[in-house]
Amino acid sequence: MPPVLIPATKNRNMRIPEAAKASHMNQKIENFIIVGVTREGKKFRPSDWSDRLCGVMSAFGADHRMTYSPYVRPGCTLKGDKTVLVDARLYDVEPLAYKFMVNFANDNNLQIEWMGDAPF
Numbered sequence: 001m002p003p004v005l006i007p008a009t010k011n012r013n014m015r016i017p018e019a020a021k022a023s024h025m026n027q028k029i030e031n032f033i034i035v036g037v038t039r040e041g042k043k044f045r046p047s048d049w050s051d052r053l054c055g056v057m058s059a060f061g062a063d064h065r066m067t068y069s070p071y072v073r074p075g076c077t078l079k080g081d082k083t084v085l086v087d088a089r090l091y092d093v094e095p096l097a098y099k100f101m102v103n104f105a106n107d108n109n110l111q112i113e114w115m116g117d118a119p120f
Contacts, residue, residue, distance in 0.1 A: 029091045029098065031115040033075070034105045036082035043081070044110060050074040050082040053104065057090075057097060072101065073120075085120050 034053075036044040046052075057072040068074070071090035075083040084101070091098035105112050 029088050031088045031118060031120065032086050032102075033113040033115060034084040034086065034101065035077065035111040035113060037111050038109045039111060040109070044108065047082070050084050053084050053101075072097075087120065088117070 034050075036049060038044060051074055054068050054072050054074045055066070057069040058066050059069070061067050069090070071087040071093065073085045075085050077083055086098070086101045088098075090101070102112075104110075
């Protein structure tokens with residue numbers, strides 16, 4: 001059976017956990033970057049956290065190699081801090097996965113850069 005494509009929606013709204021309400025009350029679904037630095041300015045450990053987090057959302061292809069999701073990718077800042085880029089389209093495919101990424105950042109007190117609809 002071929003994969004089912006889920007169309008993007010224009011009205012994507014969700015509630016953000018209590019911990020995030022100070023910065024984003026009723027958050028519109030948008031692209032965001034999780035930065036591997038806590039809100040207190042400490043580097044997040046372990047050092048491979050971004051690869052591990054993206055690995056949760058990865059899949060193995062026919063060639064038996066792991067491929068990152070097109071919606072969740074590791075990256076880094078110009079300062080060298082590890083990051084995870086989360087595409088808002090993840091919410092259209094799997095809302096719980098999008099919420100998991102938001103909750104991961106909030107539960108670990110990590111900085112989030114909300115990007116709106118700006119492409120990565």
